[in-house]
Amino acid sequence: MQKPNKLSPFFENLNFEREDNTMVINFGPQHPSAHGQLRLVLELDGEQVVKAYPDIGYLHRGVEKMAENMTYNEFLPTTDRLDYIASTANNYGYALAVEKLLGIEAPRRAQVIRTMLLELNRIISHLFFIATHALDIGAMSVFLYAFREREFAMDLMEDYCGARLTHSSVRIGGVPLDIPSDWMENMKKFCDTVDKEIEVTYEALLTENRIWKMRLEDVGVVPPEEALSWGCTGPMLRGSGIPYDIRKEEPYELYSELDFDIPISDTNDSYGRYRIYIEEMKQSTRILRQLIPMYDGTPPQLMAHAPQYISAPKEEIMTQNYALMQHFVLVTQGMRPPKGEVYVATESPKGELGFYIKSEGEPYAYRLKIRAPSFYHTGYLQKMLLGAYIPDVVTMISTTNIVFGEVDR
Numbered sequence: 001m002q003k004p005n006k007l008s009p010f011f012e013n014l015n016f017e018r019e020d021n022t023m024v025i026n027f028g029p030q031h032p033s034a035h036g037q038l039r040l041v042l043e044l045d046g047e048q049v050v051k052a053y054p055d056i057g058y059l060h061r062g063v064e065k066m067a068e069n070m071t072y073n074e075f076l077p078t079t080d081r082l083d084y085i086a087s088t089a090n091n092y093g094y095a096l097a098v099e100k101l102l103g104i105e106a107p108r109r110a111q112v113i114r115t116m117l118l119e120l121n122r123i124i125s126h127l128f129f130i131a132t133h134a135l136d137i138g139a140m141s142v143f144l145y146a147f148r149e150r151e152f153a154m155d156l157m158e159d160y161c162g163a164r165l166t167h168s169s170v171r172i173g174g175v176p177l178d179i180p181s182d183w184m185e186n187m188k189k190f191c192d193t194v195d196k197e198i199e200v201t202y203e204a205l206l207t208e209n210r211i212w213k214m215r216l217e218d219v220g221v222v223p224p225e226e227a228l229s230w231g232c233t234g235p236m237l238r239g240s241g242i243p244y245d246i247r248k249e250e251p252y253e254l255y256s257e258l259d260f261d262i263p264i265s266d267t268n269d270s271y272g273r274y275r276i277y278i279e280e281m282k283q284s285t286r287i288l289r290q291l292i293p294m295y296d297g298t299p300p301q302l303m304a305h306a307p308q309y310i311s312a313p314k315e316e317i318m319t320q321n322y323a324l325m326q327h328f329v330l331v332t333q334g335m336r337p338p339k340g341e342v343y344v345a346t347e348s349p350k351g352e353l354g355f356y357i358k359s360e361g362e363p364y365a366y367r368l369k370i371r372a373p374s375f376y377h378t379g380y381l382q383k384m385l386l387g388a389y390i391p392d393v394v395t396m397i398s399t400t401n402i403v404f405g406e407v408d409r
Contacts, residue, residue, distance in 0.1 A: 021045055029058045033136050033394045036404025040381065042393070049393065052385040054378050059408040067368040071334030072098050073172060075368075080166035082372065082406040085128050088121040088157075089348040090406075091170040096252060097344040097355035098172045101337045104306045109298040110174035115253045116187070116291050117160070117169050119284040123194060124153045125349035126277045126284075129401050130202060133274065136398040137215050145201050152190050159183055172335075173310040174303035184292055191285040198281060207275070216271035220384060220396040223268060230383070231376035234351025235280070236400060239273035241266040246347040254294065260287050270399040309335045334363030343371075350374055350401055372406035 022045045028034030037058035043051035063082065067075045079090035092114060099105065106114065131146035154164040159180055161169040169175070206212045222232065227240040237244055245262045247255040263279035265272030304310055311330050312323040337359045345354040351373025358367040377400040384396055 022050065027393065027397075033397060035397065035402050037408065038378065038397070038402070038404060040385075040393075040397070042385070044390070047390045049385045049388050049390075052382045054381045056378060056404070056407055059404045061408065063409045064368055064370060068365050071363045072337070072365065073330075073334065075365075076170075076172065077166070077168045080168055082370065082409070083125075083348060083350065083353075083374070083403050084165060084405050085403055086121050086125040086349045087165065087167040088117045088169050089125075089346065089353060091168060092118055093344065093346040093348065093353045094355050095170045095172045096346060097342055097357050098337070099304075100344050101340060101342045101357055101359055102172075102306065102309050102335075103338075104173055104304045104309065106174045106304055107299065107301040109178070109295065109300060110302050110304075111253045112291055112295045112298060113175045113179060113302075114170060115255070115258075116288060116295075117157075117167075117175075118253070119287045119291075120153055120156060120187070121167075122284045122349045123281050124150055124157070126281050127153070129277055129349075130274075133398045133401075134206065136394050137212070139206065139212070142202060142205055145197065145205075149194055149197055152193060156183065156187055156190060159186070171303065173306065174301075176302070178300065178302060179295065184295070187288060188292070191288050194281060194285055198278060203278060207278075213271060215392075215395055216269065216274060216399075217267070218269050219388075219392050220270040220273075220399050221268045222380075222384065226380075226383065230380040232351070232380060233373050233376070234347070234349070235273050235276045236351060236373075236377055236380075238262065238264045239276055240268050246345055246352060250345065252346060254291070257294075258287050258290050270395055273399050309337070336361055336363055345371070348373065350403070351377070353406075370406070370409055372409065374400075374402040374404070374407045375409075378402050378407055 022043055024041060024043050027040035027042055029037040029039045034040070039055040039058060041053040041055060042049050063078060066078060076091060076094060079094045080087040082090045127146045127150040131143045131150070134142035157167055157169070158164050160177065160183065161167050222236065222240045224240040224242055227237050227242065241264055243262045243264045248262060260283045263276045263283065265276055303313070307326055311317065311327045316323040317327050339359055339361045341356070341358040343354055343356040345352050352371060353373060354371035356369040356371070357365050360366040381397065381400065385393060388396060
């Protein structure tokens with residue numbers, strides 16, 4: 001095979017004309033288990049991986065540069081398209097970063113609603129992981145069961161904000177809507193359903209299943225020191241026995257008032273990470289049940305009071321001339337945060353999601369950078385896959401739970 005001209009430095013050491021038993025193959029970007037648009041170049045000795053090169057960029061949309069050419073409020077719906085399996089986590093991470101830049105805080109009721117949406121979103125994301133992870137390994141029935149419960153969670157999201165996948169359910173300074181009637185009761189039923197199905201369906205089908213354990217145990221081992229040095233976060237880091245969760249280490253919203261545990265595993269393998277996802281869903285339902293009484297009795301205010309940055313409530317806009325003028329300026333020209341820079345990290349379902357914003361006092365961010373967990377986990381594949389066999393490659397890619405919307409930014 002002729003070596004292509006001027007490839008990425010990733011491929012300079014690959015010898016395309018070989019006389020030994022090695023060969024080079026492409027895994028993706030069309031492969032259904034490539035999690036979006038991952039091209040994984042594998043050098044094989046027989047069926048064993050001796051070199052792995054993740055090649056990204058096939059889904060690139062320039063999201064960070066878009067943010068620098070849109071007003072702060074205009075960019076918020078675009079964050080849905082980063083980790084499109086956990087849209088609310090992106091909405092919230094960006095909104096919180098802008099709020100820190102502005103020096104404002106969401107009202108108490110908005111904080112309760114936000115925390116509910118974040119944990120509901122975490123369950124949606126984790127159910128998607130269980131479904132696709134099981135499908136990648138060959139467990140078709142679990143895929144269907146997990147999507148069944150995920151539909152119930154998406155029904156709740158739709159009841160709240162009208163959308164099922166790209167939510168735009170958070171606003172800079174608060175939330176757009178209050179909880180609908182009967183929503184809390186439906187959420188209680190959903191939590192009961194999830195807890196029941198985790199025990200009688202997912203764990204019953206998978207946890208002690210000997211085929212499942214053979215495919216996951218001692219596969220994709222991530223030692224703690226490597227997890228730290230490669231920047232792994234979320235279940236990838238906690239799966240290596242390191243109990244780091246931003247909700248505990250640097251609490252935001254109401255997490256400092258909530259009682260929940262951080263599941264960890266000391267097996268360092270794919271099976272341990274699978275168990276963490278299962279346990280985290282149980283903790284999310286535990287959190288949701290604690291939030292229900294916190295909602296009762298909170299003042300009805302949903303948006304922070306900061307007229308220079310946040311539009312007044314609709315009642316004031318319709319009845320007060322000055323409020324209407326401010327609203328017009330904010331919509332047509334955008335808010336102008338003070339000069340400065342801020343980095344805010346939150347615990348998305350996949351790990352540390354951070355937004356860095358540098359402001360020059362203009363309606364647009366001078367610089368906006370996103371620290372997405374999937375980017376670091378994709379990079380680690382070049383080390384993680386060494387020595388693995390072809391059947392385990394899909395398992396190991398799947399267990400990292402990467403999504404390319406937040407990798408190709």
